[in-house]
Amino acid sequence: MDSVSIADGIPQNPNEERFKQLVGKFRTKYPDTQPQFLCRAPGRVNLIGEHIDYCGYSVLPMAVDQDIIAVFAANDGNEVQISNTDPIFKEGSFDIGNFSISYEKSDWFEYFKCGVQGIRDKYADRKLKGMKVLIDGTIPRSAGLSSSSALVVCAALATTINNGITISKSDLAELCAECEKYIGTQGGGMDQAASCLAHSGSAMLISFNPLKTQDVTLPVGCAFVVTHSLTEVNKAATDHFNIRVSECRLATQILTHAKGLDWRTIRKPYELQTALEWTITELEKFAIDSLHEVPYTLDEVAGLLNVSVDELISVSLKATINREQKFELCKRMKHVLSEANRVLLFKQVCDSNTHDRLETLGELMNQSHNSCSRLYECSSTELDELTDICRQSGALGSRLTGAGWGGCAVSLVRQEDLDKFIRNVRDKFYLNSNDPKRASKADQSIFPTLPGCGIYAVRL
Ligand code: NG1
Numbered sequence: 001m002d003s004v005s006i007a008d009g010i011p012q013n014p015n016e017e018r019f020k021q022l023v024g025k026f027r028t029k030y031p032d033t034q035p036q037f038l039c040r041a042p043g044r045v046n047l048i049g050e051h052i053d054y055c056g057y058s059v060l061p062m063a064v065d066q067d068i069i070a071v072f073a074a075n076d077g078n079e080v081q082i083s084n085t086d087p088i089f090k091e092g093s094f095d096i097g098n099f100s101i102s103y104e105k106s107d108w109f110e111y112f113k114c115g116v117q118g119i120r121d122k123y124a125d126r127k128l129k130g131m132k133v134l135i136d137g138t139i140p141r142s143a144g145l146s147s148s149s150a151l152v153v154c155a156a157l158a159t160t161i162n163n164g165i166t167i168s169k170s171d172l173a174e175l176c177a178e179c180e181k182y183i184g185t186q187g188g189g190m191d192q193a194a195s196c197l198a199h200s201g202s203a204m205l206i207s208f209n210p211l212k213t214q215d216v217t218l219p220v221g222c223a224f225v226v227t228h229s230l231t232e233v234n235k236a237a238t239d240h241f242n243i244r245v246s247e248c249r250l251a252t253q254i255l256t257h258a259k260g261l262d263w264r265t266i267r268k269p270y271e272l273q274t275a276l277e278w279t280i281t282e283l284e285k286f287a288i289d290s291l292h293e294v295p296y297t298l299d300e301v302a303g304l305l306n307v308s309v310d311e312l313i314s315v316s317l318k319a320t321i322n323r324e325q326k327f328e329l330c331k332r333m334k335h336v337l338s339e340a341n342r343v344l345l346f347k348q349v350c351d352s353n354t355h356d357r358l359e360t361l362g363e364l365m366n367q368s369h370n371s372c373s374r375l376y377e378c379s380s381t382e383l384d385e386l387t388d389i390c391r392q393s394g395a396l397g398s399r400l401t402g403a404g405w406g407g408c409a410v411s412l413v414r415q416e417d418l419d420k421f422i423r424n425v426r427d428k429f430y431l432n433s434n435d436p437k438r439a440s441k442a443d444q445s446i447f448p449t450l451p452g453c454g455i456y457a458v459r460l
Helices: 014-027 109-120 148-161 168-183 190-197 242-259 267-277 280-290 299-302 309-316 329-351 357-377 380-392 415-431 437-441
Strands: 005-010 037-048 062-076 079-086 091-094 131-137 202-209 212-216 222-228 398-401 408-414 446-449 455-458
Touching: 014 037, 014 131, 014 222, 037 148, 037 190, 037 222, 037 329, 037 357, 037 408, 062 148, 062 190, 062 309, 062 329, 062 446, 109 131, 109 148, 109 168, 131 148, 148 168, 148 190, 168 190, 190 202, 202 329, 212 329, 222 380, 222 415, 242 267, 242 280, 242 299, 242 329, 267 280, 267 329, 299 309, 309 357, 309 415, 329 398, 357 380, 357 398, 357 408, 380 398, 380 408, 380 415, 408 415, 415 437, 415 446
Parallel strands: 005 455, 079 131
Antiparallel strands: 037 062, 037 455, 062 131, 062 202, 079 091, 202 212, 222 408, 222 446, 398 408
């Protein structure tokens, strides 16, 4: 079992100073309490494979250096007290034996509770102890770099350690993917797996059901650069994300029914592909031939599945769905299935030795962005502009990363072009734009990133 090990003492690494400072701040914040542990969960940048984890398909992200860290100690009673070094995040407390998670608020505190709840669910027979926690985070929020999942993972990890629970990294990743759904988004598990299972120096191919990861060595001579579009989208506060999940489910159910299989049990494209023993390309062709381009209404989908709209809603959707909602089934399936193929190709190219592999990887990233923008409609004007500028500035490929509708892009750049690329993007997107916010945030909005390591914990 690849369980989370707890090292003794703060490691000598580039984070050493920040860790020590956080321990100092904990002592100031909770003067009567001796800090006992520190744990860390990184964010991730997804290199390719967007919006397909919840369809059951493999994705290819890497962990980033930006992270969430927590210093904590057991409390005598049931109370969990949490505070954050950033004063914009209000401190608070809750009873570990009795609390609920608010769908509506979707603020940092609720994400922390999600992680605790995940451990409560799995270890329902244990009486969990309260704790005092101080959090520090460096992942930009609502930027597609998984700050929310890193917080959920960090909270769950702290809860296990505080209660002497040993858990494997894979179990923790799976549990966190489930419990983050308490906040209302129906994500697929990429972020939590990347945070828990990453190895320093490698990107990773993550496959689901069962959760498996394979290290992917990125070609020598390339750099990945993250750039922030400086627009933020809180996916828990809008319904874009969950509508996409519903569209993929409904499309799968229509195709499943058309093949005479049970649409109530097959809910993800990958499950259908497996049941039919087809390749991704065969399923893609069948989807394109079977689904029309005009958006579907709930009435039409219910009619195709021979059920009432009420029954369809209860089996496949959330009760809160707007009954007038139209569903883009054909476009979404084209994106999902072509993107699933691009991920496998990206991995193959990384493993190969072809002389033009950087160009091929870049081209796959460009295709992915176009597909996200035109078929999945999860880009934004700013992200389209930013990725265009990145390509004009020397990137071999550039794409939005994470859920989209705002947030960050990731670009593949030749190592020798890196400085020039950063200068050009800085000038064109940030300094010479009419938006004063871009100019003021230029310095913190572009950074090259290397594959970082996953979670770890330290006894203080
Ligand atoms: P971010 O970028 O963290 O909002 C979300 C989902 C992922 C995945 C991507 C799109 C969660 C926690 N994360 O990521 O699972 O579906 O969108 O590829 O819901």
